[in-house]
Amino acid sequence: MTFFDDMPESTQGSRKPRPVRPAWAGPPSNELPGVLHIGEFLHSSERMVLALKLVEVYSTGCLLDLAWTVRRRGDSDNQWREVMDQGFNHPGSRTAWDSGLMVGISYADGGRAIAAQDVPAVPGNDDVAGPVLAVLGRGGGAANDEMVQASARYWLWPLPVEADTQLVAQWEALGVPESSLTLSAEELSAALANIRTYWSE
Template identity: 70%
Template sequence: MNFFDDVPEPLPRPRQPQPVRPGWSGPPSDELPGVVHIGGFLYSSPNAVLALKLVEVYSTGCLLDLVWTLRRGDESDREWRDVMDQGFNHPASRMAGDNGLMVGVAYPDGRKAIASHPDPAMFEDVTGPVLAVLGGGGGSGNDHMVQSSARYWLWPLPVEADTRLVAQWEALGMPESSLVVSGERLGDALGNIRTYWSE
């Protein structure tokens, strides 16, 4: 007889219902998004670039994929270390205050969302819009350049008209700059969404 032969089977337990996630908290977990390749600059200078690579469109909102690159100029080693530290400063970090990358969205009807504001509580009644940081894609840096990225969840999906994406990074000398995102292109991408399960 094997030592484990008489281990009893666990008692069956009832399956827990699938929790309903509010739309503003992130993309649906059962959708493959439609993708809009933007490739547009929010800001560009001889030593700094901030760009929107693409937008992943879901039925409820969209993910904005931002990237930035900082190029060393005539900074001393100490000054460049400070620039590198700032370049890796997570966007909208509660610790960053006004020094980090500030990102916001202006809807066509005058409403706006700013990523530095606290996210709503999970069970709060939210009317939107909401812009939330959903993490960064990491980064790299050396004696010549710093590169990093971040993703932002925007809810609800603005398809009625064009939306303006706004950014500012005072510590790095980036003034308030913006890029227009086409509502028509976001709306067209809705037709490319694929759901995982057909019920």
């Protein structure tokens, strides 16, 4: 007999089913999305570009991948430090509502949403009225003496396939006026055909 022979057998509790995430809260966890490579500018100037790189289309909604770059144009060191701080001031940050990047969506039926915070803080509630536009991930960023680059991802629910939708952005502190581009309902609908589920059962 060895030292561990008389150890009691482990008793594992019954496995509890994981709660199903509501559709408004984020993409399905078992889907590979259809991808639309948009590559369009929401704003472009000598100072800054703000672009929608791509859209990941899921059965319930889509992820919008925005990226921006600001370059130094005659700023003093103190001014540039302020620009660098502002370059990371996007939805989800504490000061974004006052001067940071504002992103919104406008549906053809008049529905709209503004991404001022993360997804609605009502876990387990399936009765959220859409549309929902929420910061779902902040990409990496980089800054140096000449340039600031950053990105963020936004979850849009429901998927607007009935009519074209307007994506709207504004960033007053960095000189970006209210600007918009159209999300094509036809292209979003076509991307649905490219979604693949991980498992059939």
